[in-house]
Amino acid sequence: MARASERLRDLDRRLGDRTATFDLLLARTEAVSSSRIEDEHATLDDYARALVGIRANGSATAMVGATAALRAMIDDAGRGSITERSVLDAHAVLMRDDPVDGPVAGRWRQVQNWIGGGASPRDAAYVPPPADDVADAMDDLFAFLARDDLDPVVQAAIAHAQFESVHPFTDGNGRIGRALVNAVLRHRGLTTSLVVPVAAALVADRAGYFAELVRYRDGHVEGVVSLVAAAVGTVCDEVEYAALRLDELEQDRAAVHRTGHGDPVTHDSTVLRVLLADPVLTEAAVSAALPPDLPWTDAVIDDLVDAGVLRPVTERRSDRAWVAPDVLAELDGLAERIRAAAAPDAVAAAAVAAPAPAPAAVAAPAPASESGRAPMPSA
Numbered sequence: 001m002a003r004a005s006e007r008l009r010d011l012d013r014r015l016g017d018r019t020a021t022f023d024l025l026l027a028r029t030e031a032v033s034s035s036r037i038e039d040e041h042a043t044l045d046d047y048a049r050a051l052v053g054i055r056a057n058g059s060a061t062a063m064v065g066a067t068a069a070l071r072a073m074i075d076d077a078g079r080g081s082i083t084e085r086s087v088l089d090a091h092a093v094l095m096r097d098d099p100v101d102g103p104v105a106g107r108w109r110q111v112q113n114w115i116g117g118g119a120s121p122r123d124a125a126y127v128p129p130p131a132d133d134v135a136d137a138m139d140d141l142f143a144f145l146a147r148d149d150l151d152p153v154v155q156a157a158i159a160h161a162q163f164e165s166v167h168p169f170t171d172g173n174g175r176i177g178r179a180l181v182n183a184v185l186r187h188r189g190l191t192t193s194l195v196v197p198v199a200a201a202l203v204a205d206r207a208g209y210f211a212e213l214v215r216y217r218d219g220h221v222e223g224v225v226s227l228v229a230a231a232v233g234t235v236c237d238e239v240e241y242a243a244l245r246l247d248e249l250e251q252d253r254a255a256v257h258r259t260g261h262g263d264p265v266t267h268d269s270t271v272l273r274v275l276l277a278d279p280v281l282t283e284a285a286v287s288a289a290l291p292p293d294l295p296w297t298d299a300v301i302d303d304l305v306d307a308g309v310l311r312p313v314t315e316r317r318s319d320r321a322w323v324a325p326d327v328l329a330e331l332d333g334l335a336e337r338i339r340a341a342a343a344p345d346a347v348a349a350a351a352v353a354a355p356a357p358a359p360a361a362v363a364a365p366a367p368a369s370e371s372g373r374a375p376m377p378s379a
Contacts, residue, residue: 001151004229005190008153011236012194015243024067024278025246025327026195026239027074029335031066034178034199035059037206044328045313048280048321052314061097069094070179074195077183082145084138090179094172101171108134109170126217128167137166145184152188156181157228161216178202181228194239200335201231201342208344234341242334249326271300279327281310283320 032047042050046060055061069090076086092106104110110131117124129137141162147155163177178199185191202209212223271286278285286300301322304310310322 001154001225001229004153004232005151007236008185008190008194008196008232011240012191015194015240023193023195024071025242025331025334026197027071028067028278028280029331030178030182030195030197030199031070031175032063033197033203033335033338034070034175035063035066037178037199037203037209038174044280044323044331048282048313048323051280052282052319052321054314055097062094065094065097066175066179069176070182070195073176073179073183074186077187078192082142082180082183082187084142086183087138087176087180091169091172091176094175095169098171101169104170105172108138108168111170113167113170115167126214128165134166134168138168141166145187148188152185152190153229153232154225155188156184157225158221159184160228161213161221161224164213165217196232196235197239197335197338198228198231198235200338201234202227204339204342205344231342235338238334238337238341241337242330245330245333246327249330252326271304279324279331281322281324283318 028047032044040059040062042057042060042063046057047063050057050060050064072093073082073086073090076082076089088106088108095101095105098105108131112121112131113128114121114124115126115128121127141159144162145155145159150158160177160181163180164173167173169176181198182191182196185196209227212227216224271281271289290300301310305312305322309324309326311325312320312322314320
């Protein structure tokens, strides 16, 4: 576990400011992968349209909300402790546009929920604590999150599993719970600008991931901790490669010229620099990026479209959106490489090739309080 923590800390330190330039790309990779675990599927073209208010694809709208919620939780964790307010606010951002759960977004549930079993909890795979116990259970979890005597990756894994066991919301628990992993890593100082797309690794084996959450509720902590630690290690390798790929894209764009007359479009163009951090571009983003002495004109975008750097995904005349195909391809490539490396067959093959030492047992943390409530880590 310490090896995963040190690997992540070292990567964040070595990439430094370079990591910040594609922070949003990594956050988007994590949010999209986390949404796919919940069977939310949409293309990044759909995602781009949702960013400018086109809600034809409900999954894309949900992914936009998941990205905003993830970044809000991480930013709050970096500024201080992980609090009830920050979790509730993130849930409000995630679910505010949901037609069913929007009215209760940002509130602990007031009803009983369950996982599996259809319309009745009788045949459910798991029934979380009653609604009346949610606030107390979350108080215990926040007390656990305030501790600094555990390895940060271990703490993040246990906090995630406990959050899923409490299932404090009517919907959105998985996405907020996985965002909590990054929030813990930021709060504990393992990352300063890096977003760790752990969900991209977990989605490679959804059945195995869900099975470890079940085992956790039966008192077996080591499995979910090992799963998250392995995901962190896999992600570090692929994020480092993604940074090299984005450097190559920047160099390639140095050769991009306008198709007509005028000055060349070079790699140090303001808009191109924005695109290296985010493959989805909106009019608002361009306006915010351009300096005051370079006002918005359609020519700024038209040249990039003609050069193949941008592709439009909207047809209207205002609030338009474009995507950068090359950065988009790297975003998809990053998620796919992580999934391939984390797939059960790949993990098994790696274990045969180079057996790892047996992990040290993870001791169950002590109760967060003496209130008589179930101690961590129990459901």
